[in-house]
Each structure stands twice: as C-alpha cells, then as structure tokens.
Amino acid sequence: MSTGRKIRVLAAKPGLDGHDRGIKVICHALRDAGMEVIYTGLRQTPEQIVSTAVQEDVDVIAMSVLSGAHDYLFPRVMDLVREKGLKDVLVLGGGIIPDEDIPALKTAGINEIFGPGTYTSDIIRYIQDNVKQKS
C-alpha cells in the first residue's frame, strides 16, 4: 500500500436481477473493514458499471448476479474493462454461479468468483491480499 488512501470498491448489480441482499451485506462488511464502497443499485448495464469504475477511480469492481446471466454479463464487463484501459482493477464476481462456469469466467479475466455461503471475511481478506492500490 503506497499511500493512506482507502481501498475503493465499486459494488455493482449488472443486468436485470433484483436480488440485492448479498451485495448489500457485502457493502456493509467492506465498509466495516475500512474500505470505501460505492454501490450502483440495481439494473446496471456493463457500460454503466465500467464507466462508473473509471469515474470513481476504484481499485475493485465487485459484481453480484443471481439470475444466471453471469455467463453473458461478466465477460462483457471484462471486455469493456480492457477497452477502457482500466488497469490494475481487481474484478470479482458472486452469486449463483455453477462451479463448471468458473474456469470460463476466469479466462475472461474475472479474478475470483465467490459462491453461496461465502464469508464476507473471506472476501475482505481476498481483496486486502490481492488489490493493487493506486496512489
């Protein structure tokens, strides 16, 4: 950590899914762990998410999808992350994501996938260990 800047996280709900219990719990937990969290609210397009990530200069994008649309939405977000030249941003996905989908999502560039039952403390530790914080 090069400066005292807090880790900045964009918590996002891509697609039309309305299940926001998980992402809201994570927002609370990350804030309690001293991070700055911006929550997009529901129904964000991949374009909106990446554009907010640029504007807010975040270190982490944490997305949650429980509708099964992760197979389309997560890779789409990664395409845009590359297109916009966002570097050193840790991108995480969570929700109802079958194990067999994880390799393809990681190949697309998602750093880590967290499934049902994940502890918020594990997510916090993962972010702290892997974030490449900007100065």
Added chain:
Amino acid sequence: MCDSDKLNTLKAKQKAWQEKAEAKLAKAPERKKDFTTLSEVPVERIYTPADIADQDYEQDLAFPGEYPFTRGVQPTMYRGRFWTMRQYAGFASAEESNRRYKYLLEQGQTGLSVAFDLPTQIGYDSDHSLSQGEVGKVGVAIDSLEDMETLFNGIPLDKVSTSMTINAPAAILLAMYIGVAEKQGVSSKELNGTIQNDILKEYSSRGTYIFPPLPSLRIITNIFEYCATEVPKWNTISISGYHIREAGSTAVQEVAFTLANGIAYVEAAQKAGLSVDTIGPRLSFFFNAHLDFLEEIAKYRAARRLWAKLMKERFGAKDPRTMMVRFHTQTAGCSLTAQQPKNNIVRVAYQALSAVLGGTQSLHTNSMDEALSLPTEEAVQVALRTQQIVAYETGVTETVDPLAGSYYIEHLTKTIEEKAMDYIRQIDDLGGAAMAIEKGFIQKEIQESAYHYQKAIETGDRVVVGLNKFQVQEPAPKNLLRVDLQVQELQKQKLNRLRSSRNNEKVQACLAELKKSAQGTENLMPSILESVRAYATLGEICDTLRSVFGEYTAVSTL
C-alpha cells in the same frame, strides 16, 4: 383458564422452580446465555398458563373459520381438502415450460405456478438490449399472446388454477391469460388463479418494478375493479412477505411490512372509489417458511389475527372474507445451502410442516439444488413428494390447528402480532408503506437484519449445518439444469416472425388507444386486453405505458 388464585399459586410455584433450576446452572450451564428465535425474539426456559392468562379463547383464538381467524380461515381446513400443491416453475421457452407443467400435473401437482424471466417481469421484449443474457434464465420468456398460447397448450384453463409471479406488468399477463382462455372457449368468469401484482414489495425487496408508485397503484386498482366483475374468481393480488424475508427481514418484519403494504392497497382502492368489501375478499397473501419451526407457525397465526383486526377495526369491513388471510407459502430459498445440498431436503420438510401447521392454503416446496441453479426434474419430484408425505403420511392434517393452546405458540403468536403492530404504527407515522419505502425506512430495516444474520453465521453464533459446522469436502455438483443463450435467439426469431405476420396497423391503433386511456383516468384493462388480442408485444405495451407514466428510480439506502 385459571382463576386468579390458581394463577398466583402457579406463579409462586414457577418462581420456586425457576430458582431451583438456576441453582444448578453453575454446575450444568445451559448451552448459551440468551435463547432467542431466529428473529431474535427472546425465548424463555418454559411457558406456562401464566404466559397466556390474559388471552381469551373466544376473542383471541375463536373457532376455525371465525373471526379473528387465528386458527384458520376454514372450519374444516385439511379435513376438507389439502392445500394446493403448487411448484413454482418456468424456464427457457414456452415449449419447454409447457412440458414441465404437464409433467408436474402428471405427478399429482394440483395447481400451476408460472415463473417468468426477468425481461418479461420488467416489461422488455426478448430482443431488447437490456434483455441480453437474461432471456429464459429465471423463468419462461413471454413476448406476446402467441408465447402464452404455447405455454398453456393442452392445459384446460377451466380445470387448473394458475398463479403467476408477475408484478409491474401483471395487467398484461392477466390479459394474455384471458386471451388464451378465449381461444380455448373458456370465459374469464371461470378462471381461477392469482397474479402477484404486489408492486410495493418490488420497490423494497424484489426489484422488478417499472413505473413509479402512483401509476403503479392505479394499474393495481384498475385490475381490482376489472376483475371484481369480469374475473370474479381471480385472486387479484398476492401481498407478499416472501421476498421481504428472502431479502433478510425477520419474521416480525415480514408480517409487519406485508400487512403495511396490504393496508396501502386497500387505501388506494378506497381512494379509487372501491369499497373494502368489494376488493377485500380477493386479496391473498404469500409468506415464507423459514427455519425456526415454532416461530413460523406462530407467525402465520399472528398474521391472520392482525389482518382480521385491521380490516374490521380500521377499515370497517363487514364481509368476513375481507378479514381472512388466505395465503400461499414457499419454503425459504435463502435457507438452502450450496454445501451438502441433500441436507436441503430435510430443511424443506420442516419448513413445509410449519406452513401446514400454520394453516397455509397452498405451498411450494423448494428443491434441494436451488442454491445452485434452477431445479432439475428429479429434485422437483423430491420436493413435491415432501409435501405429499406431509399431507398423506404425517397425520398433522387430521385435526385443525393442532398446536393451538400450546403456551409457547400462543405466547409467541401474541408477541409477533404486537411487535408487527408496533412497526405498522411506525409506518403509519411515516405516511404509509409507499412513503416508508420512499424514505428508505423499510429497505434499511431489512438490510440491517440481513447483515446481522450474516454476522451471526460468520461468528458461529448461528449454526448452519454443512456451512459453518459439520463441513465436508465434496465434489462439485453435476447435472445442474442450464438454460443456454440459444433460447434468446429463438425468441428473437419468433418475435421477428410475429412482427411481420400480424396486422401492424391494428397493433398501432390499439397502442394509441391504450396511450389515451393511460393519459386519462379510465380503467386500463380493456385497452390492454385489446392490444394483447392484436398480438402487441409485452415490450410494446410497457413502452406505451412508460411513455405516459415514466419509470421508477430507486432510492439509495446505502
């Protein structure tokens, strides 16, 4: 009941017993310091007649089928007939969902429950840019009457009852259902079923809203009014605590926020000139069956008693049917674990039993694999068999409300009722449920409970078997049901065919008429029905309404 001397003696004896029990605690302590229900209601070591001494049988419990309906809404309950076994289903295309419905009916299911995909629920056609990746995923994709005809192909609509989980575009899907019935030669007056049509909980908990609250409430009251004469057997709304609970609320909050929403609908109908006894008998409810077995049973009983009192005392209802909470129950999806999924069969069985002991009118039992994906046919069969076992084998159906009179159940029923009423008063002070949502009050209350629950799991204060205790290493689950992106392409092709084969002038004329109705104050149902009959798509109808009503923007609560 005890007279006061007897009660005082009992209290004195109980105190002595308590002291004796506590004297032993130093040597043999209890498992934990504080015992509470899942919803953090304190639980005492024992309950005795002293805990329910202030309750009056005739006033507070009464007989089943009689006010305040604590013991159930029918005199004979399951001795007459079992609850409707209704598994929520739908995925991919109308063809595939139609096959699943026929399978479920063959397996002895007694009612249908349609799950729509998110684009349908939010009023976008399958070829809309926002539908990308979502088509057919969490339910069936319905773009027009044509899809609806396929969905119910070979299913006689005068013989089944159908529940549709549809809210913001409920009027349109109901119109499509009526449209299919017409083609089958079935009058709308014969149709049985339910539309969820509960927009307030979409704003607070479930997220499939389209329009702002005011026009949404107008659409809802239009449906109430239309159905009162045209579809008289239809349940025009299913006021839903289920999703409030899934979003993380406690049992008390589930009752409170659901009934507060119910109050808002009754008030909206009254403002539109409909009397409480015109719409009241067609209101239905939907609750969650969560993990705390006894608390859940008390919850259903408390909801029944509280709603009956509210309808009678606050709204002056005269018709007993207005005062009845008739409800559907679904077991708690949020209680399922992705770890050791077979354990979920057991959870679901207890949850189903609580719903039955609480007097539900219909029931969906979750499948063991639903923390991972949509359920496979095999998993659905086990889930359906679970409620058939409760119905046919356990014996709990042979007498009505068998747990009535239990000191604990009655005490807890009263506690939940009182705590829920405290919340309803707070919501009244904020200006009612719609305002409480606008101010973020309900969302924040739910969020805080959800966070609290998660922390309790992570600290181990709350044990979830297989998740934070008794874990095993297990292989990744196989054979999950998947909906591939192809469904989207097929829907797009169907839409293209439809748009080139229908009478587009007629469609435009219908939509123009609908727009005029929306700008005015008349009932929207007739012009929606005309548009549907002309094969206007769901997206076209919703866009027409969006152009008049605008779209809802959620309030930020984080």
